[in-house]
Amino acid sequence: MELGDADRVFCATYLFGGDARLWWEGASVALNLATLSLTCFMEVFYSKYFTDEVHSRLTREFMTLRQGDLTITEFVRKFERGCHFMPLIASDAGAKLRHFMDGLRAILRRDVRVAGPTTYDVAVSRALAAEQDQHDIERDHQGKQPVPIPHRPHSPPQQHQNKRPFHGPPKSIG
Incomplete structure (x- = not known):
């Protein structure tokens, strides 16, 4: 119905x-x-x-949208809202994927590109996984302190017990 x-x-x-x-x-x-x-x-x-002024502002925001400090979830929310104002990008699967990828933080974009997503939905899924991996790595680094290497003072080499130390050439008498 x-x-x-x-x-x-x-x-x-x-x-x-x-x-x-x-x-x-x-x-x-x-x-x-x-x-x-x-x-x-x-x-x-x-x-x-959504006056023309508001529509123009939201369109500009979408065209310059970058993840920055946003989580992937927050970025996706803003991205999808912006798609409403840019139907030319939203209706073209390739353009939508490229615009999303371009807006990701560089380290996440690299990780998502390595996965080779072919659709926006796959890219979002990979970005969420990459973000979780990044958090896990940061947590591991914060939880583990580097093990200090014990400081060993420089000591002269050990001498053999059978040998006498060298004190220079013998002195001649007379």
Whole structure:
């Protein structure tokens, strides 16, 4: 059973809260909800919450998105949000994979590239594994202190007991 546009609009607006709920209560009075298409609803919604200025800003953020100090989970969340604003990248599997890889921190990008991912989903999975490996390595390094090498003072070589030490050439008498 497929939902009609009116049902889809109802489902979308059912989740609204706070300011969005108040806005929708006012906006819905001016709209005929029985004939409101999902496309028309999206246009009204986006004109309120995603102005051209906001859309441009979010597009720029996506195009310059880098992982930096973000975890892979946080980076993926921002990346996928940005895909909504850049459908040309999001709809091209190769471009999406390249853009994701370019945004990864260098050490993780190297580890993911070595795995040779062919899709975005595989790259995300490999990045999560590489990040876990990196945390494990850092934890191991923090937990193990280097073993100090005992300091041995320099001592002269041991002399054989049968031999007398050399004191220079014999002195002549007379």
